[in-house]
Amino acid sequence: MNHPVADAAATENGYYRRLQAAVEELLILKGIVGRDEIDREVAAMEERSYRRGAAVVAHAWVDPAYRERLLADGAAAVRELGIEIGALHLIVVENTPAIHNVIVCTLCSCYPRALLGMPPDWYKNIEYRSRVVREPRAVLREFGLTLPEPVSVRVHDSTADMRYLVLPMRPAGTEGWSEAQLLDIVSRDALVGVALPRGPEGS
Amino acid sequence: MTPADDSPPGAGLAVAGTQAVTTAGADTARAPRGPHDVGGLPAGPVSLEEHAITEWETRCWAIATLLRDPARGARAGRPGQALTGLDESRRHGEELGDRYRVLSYGERAVHALARMLVRRGVLDEAEITRTLDAIR
Numbered sequence: 001m002n003h004p005v006a007d008a009a010a011t012e013n014g015y016y017r018r019l020q021a022a023v024e025e026l027l028i029l030k031g032i033v034g035r036d037e038i039d040r041e042v043a044a045m046e047e048r049s050y051r052r053g054a055a056v057v058a059h060a061w062v063d064p065a066y067r068e069r070l071l072a073d074g075a076a077a078v079r080e081l082g083i084e085i086g087a088l089h090l091i092v093v094e095n096t097p098a099i100h101n102v103i104v105c106t107l108c109s110c111y112p113r114a115l116l117g118m119p120p121d122w123y124k125n126i127e128y129r130s131r132v133v134r135e136p137r138a139v140l141r142e143f144g145l146t147l148p149e150p151v152s153v154r155v156h157d158s159t160a161d162m163r164y165l166v167l168p169m170r171p172a173g174t175e176g177w178s179e180a181q182l183l184d185i186v187s188r189d190a191l192v193g194v195a196l197p198r199g200p201e202g203s
Numbered sequence: 204m205t206p207a208d209d210s211p212p213g214a215g216l217a218v219a220g221t222q223a224v225t226t227a228g229a230d231t232a233r234a235p236r237g238p239h240d241v242g243g244l245p246a247g248p249v250s251l252e253e254h255a256i257t258e259w260e261t262r263c264w265a266i267a268t269l270l271r272d273p274a275r276g277a278r279a280g281r282p283g284q285a286l287t288g289l290d291e292s293r294r295h296g297e298e299l300g301d302r303y304r305v306l307s308y309g310e311r312a313v314h315a316l317a318r319m320l321v322r323r324g325v326l327d328e329a330e331i332t333r334t335l336d337a338i339r
Contacts, residue, residue: 015335016310020259022334023317024266026326032278032286033269041265106242108293109308118264120253124308130246142249157242160289 045118050188052083053115053165057191058182061170074165078115085114093156094167095193100147102140102155102193103164104132110158112165116191123192133157143194166191171199238303239296260309267292267316279325287319295319 027033056078060067070077074090090112093101105111106129111119122128132139136153140146147153156164168190174182189195267287269275276284295315296303306314320326 016306016313017257017259018335018338019317019331020263020313021338022331023313023320023326024262025334025338026330027266027270027320030279030325032275032325033266037269038262038265041269042261045261045265045268104242107239108296118256122249122251122253125250126241126304127246127249130241130244131249134243134245139249143251160293 048114049117050191053191054183054186057167057186058179060167061182062179089162092165092167095169099152099154101166102136104129104155105158106133110160112163115165116188140194145195166193168197171197173200237297238300263313263316286323286325291319
């Protein structure tokens with residue numbers, strides 16, 4: 001298992017898929033982990049989605065005191081909503097008319113999974129990780145987001161122990177919207193900072 | 204934030220006495236970059252194409268997560284010891300050298316999972332190969 005002849009060919013032959021299956025089979029056989037335990041963990045993982053992060057943002061938009069607590073101590077504020085994020089430090093970075101925030105993990109793909117689920121491919125790929133710290137505006141344009149020049153862009157590089165979440169600006173025209181309505185306009189990409197929440201049509 | 208660095212990867216930055224691949228640390232600021240250390244390097248356009256995570260990738264992640272609990276070590280004759288670790292997993296990926304870019308994220312993760320278990324003697328190479336060969 002050290003060096004398959006050629007990795008591309010190994011991938012095509014399902015080498016890594018079979019390696020996973022072999023490891024799983026052996027661990028179950030030895031009683032180190034149960035199939036039911038793996039199934040439950042998989043189900044828990046699939047339950048974690050960016051909707052949790054969106055709920056945090058929507059709540060911060062309607063409750064100014066919560067917004068303050070969220071910015072002061074992200075992990076504690078997220079736990080208030082019943083979201084368990086383990087021992088991680090969570091820093092919530094707020095977009096303002098003058099500052100736009102973007103998240104990356106240049107060294108691997110650290111991502112606030114408890115709030116956003118599994119990271120998308122582009123977040124894990126070399127191109128985003130390499131370039132967004134050097135030319136964030138160009139990268140954001142590739143996502144269809146063009147920021148006016150006076151807006152500063154801050155790029156936050158995550159680590160194994162330190163995760164970030166973007167608190168986007170509440171779009172104009174959403175005054176009087178319910179928390180549930182607001183939750184629906186917060187996309188995964190807005191929480192990473194590569195998009196903005198969609199306001200009402202025409203705004 | 205990652206400081207800008209105009210040097211190409213590994214260009215003349217070797218520090219006497221260090222290995223080709225070193226971990227980041229206070230005294231290794233000028234060490235060559237590992238294959239994972241890509242912040243600020245030139246690269247092509249970001250592909251926005253997304254594939255749904257495959258079942259085996261999810262199960263690999265689930266297993267690695269479960270085995271990170273030190274309470275589970277006893278089941279492998281290592282009471283109180285985690286059988287996997289996040290930093291250790293990353294390290295196994297980083298040691299892949301040129302293969303780092305060839306393998307996908309999920310492929311690196313399963314490679315690392317197998318390495319961590321072999322290193323602890325929880326599984327051995329021969330039984331993995333035997334079991335793997337029997338799987339289509």
